[in-house]
Amino acid sequence: MTATTKQQRLAQWLRPEIQALSAYHVTDATGMVKLDAMENPYGWPQTLVDEWLKVLAGAELNRYPDPEARPLIEALRSVHCIPEQSGVLLGNGSDELIQLIMMAVALPGRVVLSPEPGFSMYQMIASFVGMDYVGVPLSATDFSLDLAAMLAAIEQHQPAVVFLAYPNNPTGNLFDAEAIEKIIMAAPGLVVVDEAYHAFADATQMDRLTEYDNLLVLRTLSKMGLAGLRLGLLAADPVWVDEINKIRLPYNINSLTQLSAAFAMRHADTLTEQTDRISRDREDLYVRLQQMAGLTVYPSRANFILFRVPSGTAPALFEQLKQDGVLIRNLHRDGSMLADCLRVTVGTAAENDAFLSAFQRAL
Ligand SMILES: Cc1ncc(COP(=O)(O)O)c(C=O)c1O
Numbered sequence: 471m472t473a474t475t476k477q478q479r480l481a482q483w484l485r486p487e488i489q490a491l492s493a494y495h496v497t498d499a500t501g502m503v504k505l506d507a508m509e510n511p512y513g514w515p516q517t518l519v520d521e522w523l524k525v526l527a528g529a530e531l532n533r534y535p536d537p538e539a540r541p542l543i544e545a546l547r548s549v550h551c552i553p554e555q556s557g558v559l560l561g562n563g564s565d566e567l568i569q570l571i572m573m574a575v576a577l578p579g580r581v582v583l584s585p586e587p588g589f590s591m592y593q594m595i596a597s598f599v600g601m602d603y604v605g606v607p608l609s610a611t612d613f614s615l616d617l618a619a620m621l622a623a624i625e626q627h628q629p630a631v632v633f634l635a636y637p638n639n640p641t642g643n644l645f646d647a648e649a650i651e652k653i654i655m656a657a658p659g660l661v662v663v664d665e666a667y668h669a670f671a672d673a674t675q676m677d678r679l680t681e682y683d684n685l686l687v688l689r690t691l692s693k694m695g696l697a698g699l700r701l702g703l704l705a706a707d708p709v710w711v712d713e714i715n716k717i718r719l720p721y722n723i724n725s726l727t728q729l730s731a732a733f734a735m736r737h738a739d740t741l742t743e744q745t746d747r748i749s750r751d752r753e754d755l756y757v758r759l760q761q762m763a764g765l766t767v768y769p770s771r772a773n774f775i776l777f778r779v780p781s782g783t784a785p786a787l788f789e790q791l792k793q794d795g796v797l798i799r800n801l802h803r804d805g806s807m808l809a810d811c812l813r814v815t816v817g818t819a820a821e822n823d824a825f826l827s828a829f830q831r832a833l
Pocket of ligand 1: 508562563564565566589635638639664666689690691692697701702
């Protein structure tokens with residue numbers, strides 16, 4: 471087949487909205503100080519690794535995984551303080567759960583609504599499933615929720631789903647809890663509170679689940695220290711969980727993830743020690759960044775910090791850091807609310823020092 475026919479076939483059959491997308495890009499970080507993806511930088515003590523390997527040795531890889539993953543769900547319920555009246559659904563990362571929620575409600579013309587800047591996957595997945603996406607700007611000064619704008623947009627667009635990341639990525643702040651409640655009450659459809667950074671936030675909407683049948687809470691193990699496992703959870707009224715469960719592909723949580731995550735939940739103290747340390751180190755990193763001239767550093771309740779650099783310098787600073795072996799995230803887009811913004815994940819104390827020294831040199 472000639473190249474032209476190949477391209478023609480693609481243009482004819484591939485959905486236009488998919489043609490218009492760019493694939494999610496992940497920069498190769500081999501050999502670098504990796505502070506771009508909100509990972510926990512710590513591994514487990516060797517004794518724990520040895521114990522975990524013994525658990526894995528018992529995995530029956532010739533069999534399909536437990537389709538319901540009940541023991542794991544019970545362990546997660548306890549560690550994540552999920553109300554017993556709520557249902558729980560597991561996903562291959564919370565990304566998969568975001569996709570399942572949207573697939574369950576998608577119809578042409580239906581709207582997904584979220585404050586912006588926000589987590590980019592909400593808009594991408596809306597496009598995968600053929601829904602319309604509406605972004606509502608956060609307040610430009612401190613990235614807080616513009617409640618009036620949110621309520622007006624909800625009234626106008628009647629969204630099937632509203633996504634609120636709590637704390638928000640990439641800004642790091644926690645939205646006002648009362649504003650969230652007003653949004654839940656005003657929304658005609660679902661409101662998903664995405665608590666991916668819960669471990670660093672000391673705040674949650676989980677305890678409101680029993681009050682609102684349209685509230686769904688997402689959590690992930692990724693930021694707690696288990697990004698490689700790919701495990702997210704959705705807690706919500708069982709009515710919604712049972713329906714969304716119908717479109718989950720069978721066996722979406724593999725056996726090694728089930729065994730490893732259940733093991734990790736039995737040793738949740740180790741993860742909590744690590745995430746508490748990251749939260750403390752975040753405060754230290756925040757103060758040290760604030761001491762640098764010319765930066766606006768935004769307060770964070772997550773394991774990363776957003777900061778604004780002098781106008782026009784973000785791309786060069788990002789590149790210079792990369793040359794120096796430190797990978798962070800460049801969020802700069804001309805004219806956007808994130809113009810001149812960079813985001814750094816909190817790493818180990820040594821990684822944070824390496825970042826700060828390289829950044830000082832680059833400045
Ligand atoms: C707000 C938010 N939600 C969800 C995710 C996805 O997490 P995962 O698919 O690793 O569970 C991320 C990842 O960066 C995030 O920032």
